[in-house]
Amino acid sequence: MLSRSAMGFGTLGMANILGRGNVAAENSLAGPKRDFFPRAKRVIFLFLNGAPSHIDTFDPKPNLVKHEGVKPEGKLFKSAKAGFLPSPLRFDNCGKSGLQISESLPSLGKIADDLCVIRSMHCDVPNHEPALLQMHTGVLQPTRPSIGAWALYGLGSENENLPGYVVLRPSPKIVVGPALWSAGFLPAKFQASSVITRDMSLDKLLANIKSPGSAKSEQRQQLDLLAKMNDAHKKRRGEDTVLESHISTMETAYRMQIEATDAFDISKESSKTRESYGTTEFANSCLLARRLAERGVRFTTVYYTKGSSNQPWDTHENHYASHAKLCAEADKAAAALINDLKSRGLLEDTLVVFGGEFGRTPYAQKHDKKKPGRDHHHTAFSMMLAGAGLKGGFAYGESDEFGMNAIVNPVHVHDLHATILYLLGMDHEKLTYRYGGRDFRLTDVSGRVIHDLMT
């Protein structure tokens, strides 16, 4: 009893993941419990590793033109070697709402009325590792549970035949790595199943999902014999829920072989759908994310990494050449995903998040005057959201005229996390876990829910 009983709301929320039979050492009460009416049942986070430039995507700064070449002021930016670099990109008024989105993202521009942009994001450190950890776990250092683990801890999974938290990435190379999706001190079952999506053939995607030797019927015969054995073993020992859960979980695994191979098989999609997403690794991952979402996977993160680079958006040099290519891929896939979710009636209870760990400097990075780069920038950046009953065609918060600091309605990463948990129906202050003598939560001692984003 003792310290386990101090687990707080989370204990009540902890539905059995991957099978009701997971009784064992944990407290387990059936069914998720929510504090609020949930607007989202699932989350898909499209993560742009390396950090995209906010003033070239979602935050137009026309006033930069008149400050071109001027160095930024303030202690924080005194090391800047070059001056302000306005975006050469055109920002159109998109959709009925007139939401301004850069020409780099034309497909997203077309669905601007479904998008909710936060222009006043900020975080604590302009370096990848701590910022990545903060965006994923709320804390600058490892090892705390990631947001997906918290979501799973609070809500459980809707489909016992699939993992509840999945991380899709084209390449194994990723900055920080598994700490970004770990369960930390939460029970290990809440960590993500990481799937490398470079090769979309089924046995490469999921470990041990296929029986290498026997045909289905042979395996079934073998398992029937095993079931007899396990059953006799259990009977000799009287009532034992743990043994029962092992028996039922074996059956779940057997079914998973079929169900997971179906879920992860994007070749089942029509060619029209495949074309709308594109056929890049990121596009394939987005499509897979939709398949998982509609089958009840609670939290899916799609990372934008490439074989050649583990943070392709980190454009310290020759920013505009890379930016155009990266946006072309990401824009097409993200818009296709949102449209696809919408046409299947899933967008209204799915939260889609699109962004990176911070933004990029509105001033140039002094490498090459002809092909300038942009450095890391954490005091103002943008995040795009869609679905979950959020306001559409809407921009929340503002950065200053230079795009340097979030000045109107600043949204810290903690606030974003609090809001995401709220949309899932949970109170970020109540979703706690006792570890090392105190209660922890995703937002630790911070975070406020941004109700203005919601309809």
Next chain:
Amino acid sequence: MLFGRGLVHTTSNFGHLGARPTHPELLDHLAISFIEEGWSVKSLMKKILLSSTYRQSSLVSSDKRIKDEENKFYSYFKRRRLSAEMIRDSMLAVSGELERGDSGNESSLISNQKNLRRTVYGKISRKELDHYLALFDYPDANIHSSSRDKTVTPSQKLYFLNSSFVLARSSAVALALVTEDKVSSIEKIYRRILSRSPSMEELSNAIKFIRSGKEKEKERWSGLAHNLLISNEFIFRD
């Protein structure tokens, strides 16, 4: 590790805000004799393992169970799944492939198929925990962990069903023990893996299984060994 629960339940917190020991006199006794016997962990372990408390059966009547649901009074042996290390080591031990050598440098990663040494010698990466270890509740190597879960997940069962490691061990057992004599082979497989003879029913079920199916008989024998290796009887400490 030995009883499934410590005398102080909050293993990370022996202080004021932690739990009180359930058997304070026993705790004192063990602590004092530990010091008196020269701080030997081996002596302490031996003392505990030879105690009648440890040697109790896990079989317990339901009314006795009700009286001590959480085994607070250590009135029976708490049945539980083997740890990650124990499962792997046991499979290697019964297949006869465990590479001895209880000293020396660390081995390669545990999931390396060529690594047949005890799991304790495997390389632990803090950045990316070995997949097998993570699957069976090995804790994150970056933070302290005073106890381990004993979860049951479909991914574990999929590992048991389809992983090359388990399948290789099954084949090895079959290869080592199977002869023309079916009954004797089944007996040997049961004895090797479960340390007991099969019951009459198990024997006849096994013979039926070996004879049926379209696969080659060799595969059926591996299948039988496979079943025993992934049975609850094998993976539980009972």
